[in-house]
Amino acid sequence: MTSQSLQGSAVANRQVRTRRAPARREEDRQAKLRAILDAALDVFLEKGFTEARLEDVAARAGVAKGTIYLYVPSKQALLEALIRSGIGGPIGAVEQHVLALDASAEEKLRALFAFLRKEILGTRRVDVVRLVLTEAWRFPQLAEIYHREVIGTGLRLLRAIAAQGVATGEFRSDALMRFPQLAIAPGVLALLWTSFFQRIDPLDVEGMLDTHLALVMRALKGPGP
Amino acid sequence: MTSQSLQGSAVANRQVRTRRAPARREEDRQAKLRAILDAALDVFLEKGFTEARLEDVAARAGVAKGTIYLYVPSKQALLEALIRSGIGGPIGAVEQHVLALDASAEEKLRALFAFLRKEILGTRRVDVVRLVLTEAWRFPQLAEIYHREVIGTGLRLLRAIAAQGVATGEFRSDALMRFPQLAIAPGVLALLWTSFFQRIDPLDVEGMLDTHLALVMRALKGPGP
Amino acid sequence: MTSQSLQGSAVANRQVRTRRAPARREEDRQAKLRAILDAALDVFLEKGFTEARLEDVAARAGVAKGTIYLYVPSKQALLEALIRSGIGGPIGAVEQHVLALDASAEEKLRALFAFLRKEILGTRRVDVVRLVLTEAWRFPQLAEIYHREVIGTGLRLLRAIAAQGVATGEFRSDALMRFPQLAIAPGVLALLWTSFFQRIDPLDVEGMLDTHLALVMRALKGPGP
Amino acid sequence: MTSQSLQGSAVANRQVRTRRAPARREEDRQAKLRAILDAALDVFLEKGFTEARLEDVAARAGVAKGTIYLYVPSKQALLEALIRSGIGGPIGAVEQHVLALDASAEEKLRALFAFLRKEILGTRRVDVVRLVLTEAWRFPQLAEIYHREVIGTGLRLLRAIAAQGVATGEFRSDALMRFPQLAIAPGVLALLWTSFFQRIDPLDVEGMLDTHLALVMRALKGPGP
DNA sequence: GATGAATGAGGGTTCATTCAT
DNA sequence: CATGAATGAACCCTCATTCAT
Structure with missing residues (x-):
């Protein structure tokens, strides 16, 4: 529910680009992935992994169901990405x-x-x-x-x-x-x-x-x- | 799977009956419930609650799937009964x-x-x-x-x-x-x-x-x- | 569409049973499988294998979707069973x-x-x-x-x-x-x-x-x- | 995959234009369509029409997925165009x-x-x-x-x-x-x-x-x- | 024109629950 | 009481199609 992002203060894995558009796109991409991971954490915590519906994750992240699969290959991978991103x-x-x-x-x-x-x-x-x-x-x-x-x-x-x-x-x-x-x-x-x-x-x-x-x-x- | 029963040394919740047959039936009933709970614990531990299939529980308990519903009203109730029986x-x-x-x-x-x-x-x-x-x-x-x-x-x-x-x-x-x-x-x-x-x-x-x-x-x- | 059964005149793989009930059940089982295979042939011919929806097969066979999986383990297996049953x-x-x-x-x-x-x-x-x-x-x-x-x-x-x-x-x-x-x-x-x-x-x-x-x-x- | 083009010796359906630039563009257009059709044949043959993914066709043709829709209005139309072009x-x-x-x-x-x-x-x-x-x-x-x-x-x-x-x-x-x-x-x-x-x-x-x-x-x- | 990220409908499969026997 | 065949709701994932850039 608390929607503060998982990302710490020092992410910094944004590549510096000379061309404007790709850099912007990369930022968008990171932001959307972050939104999906945050939404997934919310839903997984609320329902548990198995009961969580990807559709709810998508809705909470403000994207369509299929969009999730542009960022992670499966539901389980979503859980793993989520775990990885919140630690280390x-x-x-x-x-x-x-x-x-x-x-x-x-x-x-x-x-x-x-x-x-x-x-x-x-x-x-x-x-x-x-x-x-x-x-x-x-x-x-x-x-x-x-x-x-x-x-x-x-x-x-x-x-x-x-x-x-x-x-x-x-x-x-x-x-x-x-x-x-x-x-x-x-x-x-x-x-x-x-x-x-x-x-x-x-x-x-x-x-x-x-x-x-x-x-x-x-x-x-x-x-x- | 360790098949030792959950029941501790102090079961003793068998009601004493004067008429023979019903008492016998009540004992059977208790024994079958115990078998189902034991089987459920095995399966729940092995697969987790959500992934556990009631059919596996039934098979391990040596009863038919429908029989479970003669003892507990739902899968969740089975988990609760299981927890209750194993503690205290x-x-x-x-x-x-x-x-x-x-x-x-x-x-x-x-x-x-x-x-x-x-x-x-x-x-x-x-x-x-x-x-x-x-x-x-x-x-x-x-x-x-x-x-x-x-x-x-x-x-x-x-x-x-x-x-x-x-x-x-x-x-x-x-x-x-x-x-x-x-x-x-x-x-x-x-x-x-x-x-x-x-x-x-x-x-x-x-x-x-x-x-x-x-x-x-x-x-x-x-x-x- | 033509709903004559695939089964030839000489099926005869019904086991002879002394007890009435099981024999009856086995007959029912064979009949239902036959209905499913016939329905599948209809639908596969009409839409092609990939476009065919199992739901349509079930509906035409007069059973529920899940019932099909009591007789064949997958859609492809349904096709194979269908082919086998119609030949030989x-x-x-x-x-x-x-x-x-x-x-x-x-x-x-x-x-x-x-x-x-x-x-x-x-x-x-x-x-x-x-x-x-x-x-x-x-x-x-x-x-x-x-x-x-x-x-x-x-x-x-x-x-x-x-x-x-x-x-x-x-x-x-x-x-x-x-x-x-x-x-x-x-x-x-x-x-x-x-x-x-x-x-x-x-x-x-x-x-x-x-x-x-x-x-x-x-x-x-x-x-x- | 043999990548010989489907086009026979008699293509000749290029319209003659007087203005140079449009003619050039028209040639490019024809070449790209040909590339798409060839790629589509490869993929359709390999996977079958239904299983073929437009994304694979696009990749093999060296264009983006959306580009296909600038040349044919749908997947089925792609198949039809393909059949037409390869015969006669x-x-x-x-x-x-x-x-x-x-x-x-x-x-x-x-x-x-x-x-x-x-x-x-x-x-x-x-x-x-x-x-x-x-x-x-x-x-x-x-x-x-x-x-x-x-x-x-x-x-x-x-x-x-x-x-x-x-x-x-x-x-x-x-x-x-x-x-x-x-x-x-x-x-x-x-x-x-x-x-x-x-x-x-x-x-x-x-x-x-x-x-x-x-x-x-x-x-x-x-x-x- | 070209791109490819985004969409969302669609379907095979599973399984808790029911009920006729 | 016991059975297990039948049900059908639910969900992950795919991919044709669209459209903002």
Whole structure:
């Protein structure tokens, strides 16, 4: 429903052309593809992939049914294109940003969490994740794409931060190096919760994530086995 | 397909009848319903709810297609009946079992985790959860049922344990009272991970849950804000 | 349009059953399949295979669209079943009949021609042949089926007759042994002519085939190289 | 695909213009139409009329899809224009050539057959005939065109030859005058055979046509009714 | 004139649901 | 009660045709 585009701030894959017309056409093309992907996300989220009708996607994108096939070859390809377009860029950007920071491991972890809240949980990208969670097992290659382009990057970044913390003595435990998934598990749960139960049993996501971060820092820095 | 029945150790919803024949018939009826639900779980898990064909369910249950409609009024009702039948009992049982223990909060938490591993993660009940995660959003009442009968019970139990720990001074932090979800978040993540990524990037679930428990105990018991 | 059934007089593939109901059902099944194939022939001949709509076939057969798929797995399979059902039997029957005759080669050839006129040109089977001629190149396996089950049998029979004629001295020429196709070429042409040009330029098919037979007999029996 | 043009030696339907530029444009126009028709024949032969995609025709002709509609008003009109353009000329030419010969009826008949083998069976014109045979019934006017411009001419020529043979006493039989179709029936069969069965059961077309001609001559010249 | 992006009607196929036996 | 043949609505995808550039 929220119709903000999936595209991040830095797309920039528009080729520079000297002739006016082709450049304009290429822009139109990109814009229309974006409209179709946005519409598809809306409809897929609302009905689920299988129940979603391409006709509804087309209507919401303001194009005819057949037009979709000028941009993607099939319904499933539409889902994949949608997943691809909503990820990658931001995750890669934050990885470089955080790694370049001259800061402690804790500060980097907090920076990462801040980014996640601002760029993922606050945006439509969280909807893309939800879509992946509910549809990916049906399309194994979707899971592969997502693992490679998002999960992989995220875990690598978490491991790097954990390694820094351990190397500098900031963290006494290497738990996060071994299981970086533990850092983001509450984020995943929050995502599911808001999708399923928020109406009937609201959860203070911000508070939970703050508490989680505090617990993790205490556990990693504190004494113990 | 693992064909162990969904029914836990406490079925017991067979009505006692004095007249022999009807009782026998009622038993047959229950057995056939159980067969249909089991078959439905198999097929729904294998294909997903929408892609599952009722004909396959019927074949696997050893009945004719039309027979299903003598037990449930529609495909969706079949899913709901399936979800209802596979939960409740075990969770309620463990709640009573754990609360009755004469033990510290930590021991109770460990007991709960042990139960989860043994009775959920190791069985096909985890598949029911996965089915709920991927299909429930499509049927809001499914989410409600699940929240009321499973999530609610689990969180109540967790809060009770956390309260005991705080009250006795065992836990310095009340984090778990406020956000019991944090305790099970890694379990949810493990469930999703094994469903989606286990083949391409195996995760040591046991190790992760052990580590998680250790971190949580250290964080709750340790010094800090 | 002509709604005489494709099935010849000797179907007889009904299994004898002791139990009444199944036998009846099998009969119903055969009858319905026959109705569908007849309807399909009508529609395919009228519109051509590709333009034919399965909905029209169903309507003409008096069944619902989906019912067709209980008998054949696809539109193309419907065409193939149709071709198979309209052939085989009659050709095989005439082969045995003619070969069993105690007659001269000429008499056998005349008997074969008489049969073709009566059992093929005078019936719906000629429509099946026309359908094969216009659609087979699109479905190579259709050509194979037809060649194996009809053409092969016909040419074998013609060669046998020609061989008898040569062996007994009745025919001076072995032309028909080498090219049995020459005997039936006018029949093929007649088929095409009646399909395409009969309205605008009528052809006396009977007269032409009589003349053809006379010419062939004279040429085979007469003196010459 | 053999890309020899359909146009015979006698195109000549270019209007003479006095103004230079329009003449040039008219030539371009004709050339492009020719390219489109040639491409259409290729594609129609390869896929059949209904399955052929106008986009493929356009691509093979080196023009855009819309351009076709500047030359023909519809797909069906394209087929008709194609059939018209590929016939007439050659048949008319051979009619004049053969009739002008100072030769016996047999020699004329052999000359006609030689022409057919060289100018039809050896070229892609045979493909046009095949296209007519498989598609014409769908478009009755196509059959009319073909009958008027090709069949009519051919039969008229055959009748003239047969009449000469009878008049001079060369032929004792008037069979060919009454049914000139008998002379070309094996040619039609050969065309169909090569289209459908050549791969699975090769036929010596040359040998068959030679044998046919020999049989016909013997039958026409020999004694008998 | 030429282009090719856009259109949208059309049809084969699937499958949840019904109901006569 | 049980069956499974029959139904027909629903939907993805194709492609002939149009038209703004």
